[in-house]
Amino acid sequence: MFWVGLMDGDGSIQVNHWRAQLLQYRLIIKLSNLKSNYNMLIKIAKVIGGTVRITADNQDVIWVVNSKQEIEKIIKIFDTYPPITSKKICQLAFLKACLSETSLELYMLNRKLKYDKQLIIIKSKVNFNIPSYFKYWLSGFIEAEGCFSLRENKNHSFSIGQNDDRYLITAIKQYFQAANIVRNPYGKFYSLEVYKKQVLLRIITHCTNQPLLGEKLESLKKFSKKVLQ
Known part of the structure; x- marks a missing residue:
């Protein structure tokens, strides 16, 4: 499910309080204010x-849900297509509890304990098996976290990364049959960068068959032209 992958990458599941009187709930996706992202x-x-709105500084475009009733309806999607990142799993569990x-x-x-089980979740996914909806989820996640890089020396690449969740980047590596090592360049950030044309073609095919929908679609079009030359 594309939206779940996009939420996992660029979304946030929030519970806040209003003047210490009542709880407020929110689902939000914030992206750069580009026409493709807005659409x-x-x-x-x-x-x-x-609803969709542009921020006051005109820098970002936001999809947001503030209504408790609407949120309760929308999160039923997660019952069929659960989030895959450990952070979103924790955020969703906290939202449901609240x-x-x-x-x-x-x-x-409990708000400071929201991520207490994150490490347990990560450890439980050491032998992570990709779910049936993974290919659709992956396109949403690539829309959020993927990067198509073009270089003058024609050493073009695709990269994707995530904090904490090595199991997820390893699963993406295996899905695309990439031989590259999952790297840990700093902190708890794990990334995969692919240069081999055969693997890049698999990624292009995937993103064509399970389409990207925003700014990354524009990047993919430029990337495909160069890689396919």
Whole structure:
């Protein structure tokens, strides 16, 4: 499911409080304010719900859902197509807990514990098996986190990375049958960078068959022309 992959990469599942009086819930995706991203988020809003707006500084375009009732409806999608990143799994669990128990006192006590189980989740996915919806999810995740790089020396590449979740980048590597090592360039960030034309062609084919919808689609078109020359 494309939207789930996009949420995993660029989305946020939030629970906040209003003046320490009541809880507020929010689903949000924030992207660079480009026409292609705006059009993509409009398509998502038409299918899933939510609204799209441009930030006051004109730098970003945002898809957002603030209504508790609408959020409760939308997150049912996650019952069929669960998030894959450890961070979003934790955010979703915290949101569901706060929807179930709306006590402000419990929220205050537990909000700092939101990611307490993240390491357990990561360890449980050492032998991660990709779900049936992975190829559609992956296009959404590439839209968020993928990078198509063109170079004058024709050493073109595709790269993708994620904090904490080595299991996920390894799964993407295996899905595209890449021989490259999953690198850990700094901190808890894991990345994959691919140069081999045979693998790049697989990635192009994937992103054509399970289309990208925003700015990365524009990048892919330019990238494909150069790689296919």
